[in-house]
Amino acid sequence: MFSIKTAQHSRHARGGWRNGFAFVKPIDPQSMHNTEIVFRESLRLASPSARSFLSLLDTAVRKKAFVRFNIYLVVILAIVLSSAARLYAQTVPPSGFVVVDSTEFKKCIVKLSGNIDESSLGKIHEEYARAKTFASQNEGSGLCRSGAEGVVVWLDSLGGDVGTAIKIGRFFRSKNAMTVVPDSAVCASACVLALLGGVERSVIGSVGIHRPFGTSPSDSVNQSQSALRSVNELIYAYLDEMNISSRVLDAMNAVQPEEVRWLDFDECDALGVCGTDPAWKDYNDSMFAKKLGISKLTLYSRRSVANEVCASEKTIRGRMACRQEIVANGTKQGSE
Structure with a gap:
C-alpha cells in the first residue's frame, strides 16, 4: 500500500509546475x-x-x-x-x-477522489455506468468525448492501496478512457497508477510520486525485502501492460516514502505519465488513414511535411488550416 502521508504535502508545494499546463x-x-x-x-x-x-x-x-x-x-x-x-x-x-465549466459535460465525467481502498473499484464501476449511459443518450450532441464511450475520468486523490489502484487503471484501459488531473487537483502516490490506465492522459493539476511500501510493520529485513520485491514486481508488470516505461518505477523508488517528488511538465512527458498510449495512437492513426484512403506511412509523411511547411504561418488559425489541408489532400494550395 502507498502511504497516505502524502496528505501532509500542500497542493501548492510544487512551485513552478503548480501553474503548468498539459495538452490533448x-x-x-x-x-x-x-x-x-x-x-x-x-x-x-x-x-x-x-x-x-x-x-x-x-x-x-x-x-x-x-x-x-x-x-x-x-x-x-x-x-x-x-x-x-x-x-x-x-x-x-x-x-x-474537454469543455471547461460545462454543467452538462460534467455528467460525462467519472471522478476518482479521496483515499483509494477496496471499495473504490465498485464505486468507479457505478460511476462509469452512469456516465456511459448519459454519454450514450447524448451521442452526437458534442457534450461528451467523442469515441471511447464518451467518458472522461477526473482524478483527485493522494493515493491509497496499490492493488486497487492498479485494478482501477486496468478498468480504465479496458474502456479506452481518457484520464485527467484537472486544475487544483492532486494525483499522488497510488493515484498515479490509476492515472496511467488512461489511453490519453492529461495533467493540469499536480502529480506526485514516491516509493511504494507496505503499511504493516515487518519483523525482519527479509520480510521487508520480500514485501518490497512483491510490490515492485506487481507495478512493473502493470507498467509493461500499460505500455509505460519501467523508468516510472525507478523514479518512484528514488523518492523516500515520507517525501513526494512533484513532476514538472518535462518529467511528466518524458516518463510517459502525460501523453497518449502508443497502441491507442496507432489505432486512431490507422482509422484516420483509412478514412482518407491512404496508408499510415503516407499519413505520417504528410504530417511531417505539414510540420515543416506550416511553421511559417504567422497565426494559429493559419497553421491549423495549413496542416488540415496538407494532411487531408497531400499538398497546400499555391505551393509547389
Missing part, C-alpha cells in the same frame, strides 16, 4: 477544425480585455515564446475568459475536447 493533441484535422471554430467564436464573443489577452497569447506562440504551448490551452483560456464563449462551447464543443 488533436486526433485528426476535423478535430483541429472544430477547435478552430471554438477559438474563433471565443474571440468574437469575448470581452475586449479578453480578446487583447488572447491576441498576446497568439503572438507569444508565433514567436515561440512558449515552446510547449498547445492550441488547446488557448481554447481553454478563451472559454474561461468569456462567459458568452462558454455558452457557445456548450452547444458546439470540438471533437475530443
Whole structure:
C-alpha cells in the first residue's frame, strides 16, 4: 500500500509546475477544425480585455515564446475568459475536447477522489455506468468525448492501496478512457497508477510520486525485502501492460516514502505519465488513414511535411488550416 502521508504535502508545494499546463493533441484535422471554430467564436464573443489577452497569447506562440504551448490551452483560456464563449462551447464543443465549466459535460465525467481502498473499484464501476449511459443518450450532441464511450475520468486523490489502484487503471484501459488531473487537483502516490490506465492522459493539476511500501510493520529485513520485491514486481508488470516505461518505477523508488517528488511538465512527458498510449495512437492513426484512403506511412509523411511547411504561418488559425489541408489532400494550395 502507498502511504497516505502524502496528505501532509500542500497542493501548492510544487512551485513552478503548480501553474503548468498539459495538452490533448488533436486526433485528426476535423478535430483541429472544430477547435478552430471554438477559438474563433471565443474571440468574437469575448470581452475586449479578453480578446487583447488572447491576441498576446497568439503572438507569444508565433514567436515561440512558449515552446510547449498547445492550441488547446488557448481554447481553454478563451472559454474561461468569456462567459458568452462558454455558452457557445456548450452547444458546439470540438471533437475530443474537454469543455471547461460545462454543467452538462460534467455528467460525462467519472471522478476518482479521496483515499483509494477496496471499495473504490465498485464505486468507479457505478460511476462509469452512469456516465456511459448519459454519454450514450447524448451521442452526437458534442457534450461528451467523442469515441471511447464518451467518458472522461477526473482524478483527485493522494493515493491509497496499490492493488486497487492498479485494478482501477486496468478498468480504465479496458474502456479506452481518457484520464485527467484537472486544475487544483492532486494525483499522488497510488493515484498515479490509476492515472496511467488512461489511453490519453492529461495533467493540469499536480502529480506526485514516491516509493511504494507496505503499511504493516515487518519483523525482519527479509520480510521487508520480500514485501518490497512483491510490490515492485506487481507495478512493473502493470507498467509493461500499460505500455509505460519501467523508468516510472525507478523514479518512484528514488523518492523516500515520507517525501513526494512533484513532476514538472518535462518529467511528466518524458516518463510517459502525460501523453497518449502508443497502441491507442496507432489505432486512431490507422482509422484516420483509412478514412482518407491512404496508408499510415503516407499519413505520417504528410504530417511531417505539414510540420515543416506550416511553421511559417504567422497565426494559429493559419497553421491549423495549413496542416488540415496538407494532411487531408497531400499538398497546400499555391505551393509547389
